[in-house]
Amino acid sequence: MAFHDVRFPVRIAFGSTGGPERKTEIVTTGSGGEERNAVWANSRRKYNAGYGATSISDIHKIITFFEARGGRLNGFRFKDWLDYKSVSPDAAIAPTDQLIGTGTGALATFQLRKTYTSGAQSWARTIQKPVSGTVRVAVNGVEKTSGTHFNVDHSTGIVTFTGGNIPTAGQDVRAGFEFDVPVRFDVDFLSINLAHFRVGEVPDIPLIEIRP
Template identity: 50%
Template sequence: MSEFHEVRLPARLAFGCTGGIERRTEVVTLASGFERRTSPWSQGRRRWLIATAARPLDEIAELLAFFEARGGRLAGFRFRDPADFKSCAPSGVTTAGDQAIGAGDGARKAFQLVKAYGTVSRTIAKPVVGTVKVSVAGVVLAASAFTVEATTGVVTLNVAPAAGAAVKAGFEFDAPARFDTDRLDVTLEGFAAGRVTACALVEVRV
């Protein structure tokens, strides 16, 4: 498995970033003119471009140090996507009923955090410590009634939910990411300011 560092890129270094979701679709045009479209990806992958604005040289140095510590593209890290970092809308307040993560069967205790985008479910493997809330059959559980593995997003309940009981959760999360370049170039904008050109990040599967 590729190396992953459980450290978050400081949010201030990503201020003003641009990004979004990419999909991979294979399109075959048939002799009749109709198309056959398939995708090998079950989930989309996020990409971002950070450090596009001029910033103080101290922040440039901090970004360069973070890049060097990750070995360029070698190691992954946590990244807070400013457009998608909660189980609810970015402006909302998370609740224990935000996302369905499973149903009880009387024996199962472990449930993977996920976030639904319509009919597509995204595995949430990097929840933010202390933000996860869980409910079973509409009843909010005390924090002492479950544990959360911060590196995998697996929630383990102390007591297995009854058969058919809906298990839901609310949370904040980071995206697992890596640099998509092995080189960072810095342009000086003044005696105390600079700009890093083309600092790209890409989401990774963990």
């Protein structure tokens, strides 16, 4: 299996449905209480791209994209319009949005991540597929220059500081960015009935996140 560094049609993605999924085991005790256990440490996104298709032209684009990916065989990028930035979708990106690490004086590489916080709880999501040209980085609140002070691997989400620019011990390393979700088709067969599509039935085109 390979990953194709191409993006699912963005306009069609805008009308898709989906979001994060978690897996939790719940056991009901004899007294009626519950014991809950998180089976997955991280969530996994699932989408249905069929809801974004509003014309026969859209369906043709999806079929073309599906055939080029080999069905479920190869992954690709998907823009989740509800969660595609280091901040909320309606906010502007800043280089101080997300803490991605703390300098040691020797550590040169930092993985992009986005932390979701509510109350006292938080969860850090690994960002594998930042969008080229959108990554901004700051060290101790001072923005650095891409290509001079640091480089970004857009296939892994790893930020690497160049020689002489490695953060010193205790310095906060932060980043702001746009990102795509690495996904694949979750079927090897697209069942599309154009007669039904014309009268409003949405074709089922499931996508599922490829997790690290």
